[in-house]
Amino acid sequence: MRWSGVTTELNKLVPKKVNILSWRAELGKIPTRSVLRIKNINIGSLTCKLCDKAEETIDHLFTACQMSTYYLWSKIESWCKLPPLFAFSFRDLMVFHNSLVATKLRKELVLSVLQMTVWCIWKARNDAMFRQHRIIKEKMVDDVKMLS
Template identity: 45%
Template sequence: MEGSVLLLMWSWKKDPTFSELIHLQELIDVVKQVAIKNSADSWSWDGDPRGSFSVAAVRGWLAGRRLSNTELAIEWCKWIPDKCNIFMWRALLDRLPTKTALRRRNINTDNSACVFCDDGEETVDHIFTACGFATGVWEGVLRWCGLPNFFAFSVKDLMELHKSKGISLVKKEFLKGVVMICCWRIWKARNEHIFNNKRCKVVDIVADIKAYGFLWYKNRHKASVSDWNSWCNLFLM
């Protein structure tokens, strides 16, 4: 460094090839963009005009972002455990280890058929919407909620169920959580069938969804229900 001028001296052990000279020129072009100052090193963050890093600045930066793919966005449900929210996020991204997904990663499976109905390949959308077993679970859950049958063709359709017209904000939050619990419980039954050879019945799955929902809603929601009967009739109130 001489004054404000940066001098770079190159010492070659052998004559450079044409390719090496090209790489050298590319390196020089990059180095030219770097301004070296006679001061102590410091960190700065582009997310804040002042260059300072803070939790508030990160929150503002995240709030201002716009996802290019809306399918990647998921509305977090606060009254159910994080494991259910993360599970649904992975399902929307098609990141669950279904048989079809495993085969895409060159992991051998006996077959790619659905473990419940044996009718169609086990994909994320099939196991939660097209499978006859899952359809029976959804019919039981919708009957409990007093809602008509909802025909879904993908996991994204399931996540739109709580946005139906004529439903209050409280009931929307309730229904969003129930949908996530339902998908999580269906996947749990799928794993029990594969790894423990345990066959679950639709009525047992629906009962578990009610029980898990009551436990989590009662202890995690600010307007929790007082007893089992209140929970079972919450959506009908």
């Protein structure tokens, strides 16, 4: 099953809510600060809650933010023994597994880990934004490993 315009496959190895987050993110339909601004919802600062350095867009949050790129994705690469994960857009993340020379099962498992990482990034962002939780990058890696 696919949503129109979405390349992300339905992944039976992850919970439905995780697939839905991936699909919505690929469609640009998760409420980042830049999306809320476009909808004229006043949210004050547009700055990313994870790094405090750039505008919070979907691509920034998952592929350019210091927290996701320089820390989380590199930990995931070494944990899963993956080649360097070059992603310039959210869609790049969701098709990365197709570039691997691997069995179908391994590709599905890699996609699962990437989707769970996206889930953990979004959850950490929401916890920081709405519950004033401090971002603990080591905890994000532990959460991905525990959920995957």
